[in-house]
Amino acid sequence: MKVKKQLLSLNAYDPGKSIEEVKREFGLTKIVNLASNENPFGCSEKVSEALRSFSHYSRYPDGCAELLRGKVADHLGVQQNQLLFSSGLDEMIQMISRSLLSPETNVVMASLTFPQFRHHAVIENTEIREVPLKEGRHDLVGMQKVVDEQTSIVWICNPNNPTGTYVSDTEIKSFMKHIPKDTLVVLDEAYYEYVTANDYPDAMELINKYENLLILRTFSKGYGLASLRIGYAIGHEDLMSKLEVARLPFNTNSIAQIAAQAALADDEFVKRCSLVNKNGLQQYYTFCNEYNIDYYPSQGNFIFIKTEKSQQEVFQYLLQRGYIVRPIRDGIRITIGTEEENEGHLSVLKQILVEDASQIRLLS
Structure with missing residues (x-):
């Protein structure tokens, strides 16, 4: 074949x-x-309570995840058109890579980070520029140096998987100032709910300032819904409308949407x-x-x-x-x-x- x-x-x-x-x-x-x-x-007991009465197995889910979209938007203080939902963050990474990468582009990432960033870059046949970690942490200065006009995506896993280290608020703000406006910087915050560092970046503040920034979060980790596969991205409305084109119809199922709403309500x-x-x-x-x-x-x-x-x-x-x-x-x-x-x-x-x-x- x-x-x-x-x-x-x-x-x-x-x-x-x-x-x-x-x-x-x-x-x-x-x-x-x-x-x-x-x-x-x-996961929260509220999830089990919310799912007890579900019976619409023969119906397609809400393709726009409208109810969940409203809950997450209110929770984060963003507009609903700034959100995009996916079947876990693995699918989101796939959508982003499919939408932005090609043989004419390159992608920048750490050399020891979440492997799906590299995996999908290979599939899209784009050049991969990996920068070694420094003491387990992203070397943003080194990553900045390899970004050029053909760089389509910079991946930053924060906290980084597998090392657990993080990029601080000061570091990411300095980094963003030197990145071209047409290069997308993706902050994968899958473990956001576990972060306790005082100088961890305020992603919602950054989103309002940089149109080329995308934040990824998931219900798989802190909320305990890994088996239901539901995650989301937060970004500028223009970018989100373009990424929506690459989203599969009905990509998040009804049970996951209901469970995520219930989980979100149990801080x-x-x-x-x-x-x-x-x-x-x-x-x-x-x-x-x-x-x-x-x-x-x-x-x-x-x-x-x-x-x-x-x-x-x-x-x-x-x-x-x-x-x-x-x-x-x-x-x-x-x-x-x-x-x-x-x-x-x-x-x-x-x-x-x-x-x-x-x-x-x-x-x-």
């Missing part, structure tokens, strides 16, 4: 083994999945999750500091710790003991779980350190 040749260099997304598969393979009765940055506390649930996440991160910080393990302080619901030995070897060690993490270049990314899950996982990491004392060191 005459598929695009650039697809031959890519692999389909690998979600990893299912929990049931891991149980069977290693004879385990309990598995803790700390690989996908899901909310360990599920207390999100605040509790953020607080418990902050405490969970501290559990890992304390452990890493005690055992001299390198890590990045995180603004997400995950932590990146460095490894000296093969990430796959560390991953396999943990997997055989019932803990699934995400192996990444130079380290492993661990989702923050419940206090009990964190304690259990840290006890297994401690076992690695004990074995390291007589063998080859696994953790940095």
Whole structure:
């Protein structure tokens, strides 16, 4: 078949083994999945209440997500025509890439960031300019230097996945001043609800100032609706009207729209999750500091710790003991779980350190 040749260099997304598969393979009765940055506390009870009476399975969803659009616009203090909804942020990234990228353009991103940015750039056969992170953080000065007249998109994951680091308000404002007005800067704020840093950018303020800025957010993480796949973008109305053309009809389903409205109405649930996440991160910080393990302080619901030995070897060690993490270049990314899950996982990491004392060191 005459598929695009650039697809031959890519692999389909690998979600990893299912929990049931891991149980069977290693004879385990309990598995803790700390690989996908899901909310360990599920979602608001208001979501279940809102979905109990749903019965319109034979009807197409509202293609414009009108009710949800109004709720999100009010929540953020923006106009409804500044919003675009998608089936998770993966679809949004696909829509943006499809709309703006071509063989005549280039895209700028960090060299260790959310892989879907690069994945879709390859599919669109555009030039990819990757700038290494500095101490786990986006090097905005370095990224600015490689932007030119052909740069169509600059991707900034904030907080960055997988390192959990962030770009500050001062840094992004300085960066935006030097970027051409016809180059789109995308701030992926998938983990926005977990951020606690005082100098984190106020995206709504930035949106009003820069027409070439687009903000991405999702209901998958802090709101706990990962299985329903619903995210959205916030940007200038002219840009949004153009991106709408690339959106598939009825791309967000009715159940997801109803659930998102209910989730949005429960601020207390999100605040509790953020607080418990902050405490969970501290559990890992304390452990890493005690055992001299390198890590990045995180603004997400995950932590990146460095490894000296093969990430796959560390991953396999943990997997055989019932803990699934995400192996990444130079380290492993661990989702923050419940206090009990964190304690259990840290006890297994401690076992690695004990074995390291007589063998080859696994953790940095």
